[in-house]
Amino acid sequence: MRLFGTGLVLMADNDSSPFAIQTHDLTRRFGLYCAVDHLSLQVRAGAIFALLGPNGSGKTTTVRMLTSLLPPSSGTASIDGHDVVRDPTAVRARIGYVPQMLSADPDLTGYENLWIGAKLYRIPRSERRGRIEEALDFMGIEQAGELVRHYSGGMTRRLEIAQSLVSRPRVLFLDEPTAGLDPAARRTLWCHLRELRQQWKMTIFLTTHYMEEASELCETVGFLRSGRLVNLGSPEELCSAQGGRRSLEEVFLEIAGEPHPSSGNRYAEVRRTRKAIRRHGG
Template identity: 50%
Template structure:
């Protein structure tokens, strides 16, 4: 399923949505064949902040992200995302968000510019605005010089920048990024961090990012939430979470105290299976 299928201008504010939050969940839960992967999560992401979501493999991060992007239906609970009810207004949620998945999704056979044009059409951007938005996105991500080269010839960092450009063409209220810098070298990673900061500065975009890199959390995130066994165990600023441990504590220390060595792999097969089924159902 492609989440880009409706113009953002048609979205309406969900009944009861409290202004000031880009994401608000209550008791959000997901189970696969009776196994609970996300367990009654109450999460609040404030408008305009960069919020980091961390946790060991199998903690439920990707499953939670897939629910918030409408790729998986919740088993129970409720949520508002970018001002829309996640269950009743899923189509409108997709209009107001951008999504950068873990796996690279740009079409390697197309040029960077062609990938952006495809995204502009999928987002239903007016024809007269497309060229300007694409040029702006290429400039913002530093891809002007590579715009007419096939994406298959891009480096990993360039592909990530292209995907960020694609996911923000419609200037979403919320950008969700699932481990966007995994596998990138430090230079490419720093470039992605710069683009994330630039998005918030230019457009006031709220950003929800999952990561395993504590340095990334320190560099980017206003607040961070720690998932363990599907539960949201801690939320706070990096400084506050470290202060709870001790004066010389690091985020690695915070992470280790909560997660320890108990790393659960989770039901990845069930997750993938239901994601595919949901995608087929949504077209």
């Protein structure tokens, strides 16, 4: 690793290797509040990367900027070589995005949800059925004709990922994809994500509060604290650097855990953050 701007950047073993995601001093402010503070990051194409941090640390704001849903206040970000501000259309054509909250329409069937997604991505009508069946088959969804309201949480999550695959994205963003899932459903989803990376050569950028998930899936993880990238590396490197034979959860608590009591009440800080984001349209 080396310093780059004001953040930490994991450098490539081979300088000619492409990066699917790159940011330099990426910053987002909501009024006086700085949600993401000069984030500089590179994610290698084909990697699974996790952005970690406590609630209110800036993870979702970062994802929204990288997916072109929220303009940065300053700094730059590019996806597959396309700038998120100057060329958002090209960025959106190359990504899939699954937000934190379940977004599938419960009053439609699984197939109908994917059909709508295919139309939004402007997939030619002649290709839609094949693309949809390919995505459903890959995610192991056999109940595509049933209403989504009858799906389990794990099945709904798999459907949403299938919906994001219809466009065959180069980069997939997942914001807390396994939140609320039972351990069995979580591990099933992990298997599908590994297959996506292996078979589709897809770059996966995820946020999670499950340190086991980050350890199991990711070659590289980054820790955010108060909007700043405070550490970056493989789970093994970070555990070793923090004394060895430690879990990533212990590293999380030490690197990105609660601030010192003198910094004020964390709950109050999160409430202020959410109010600022709502007030400024974030």
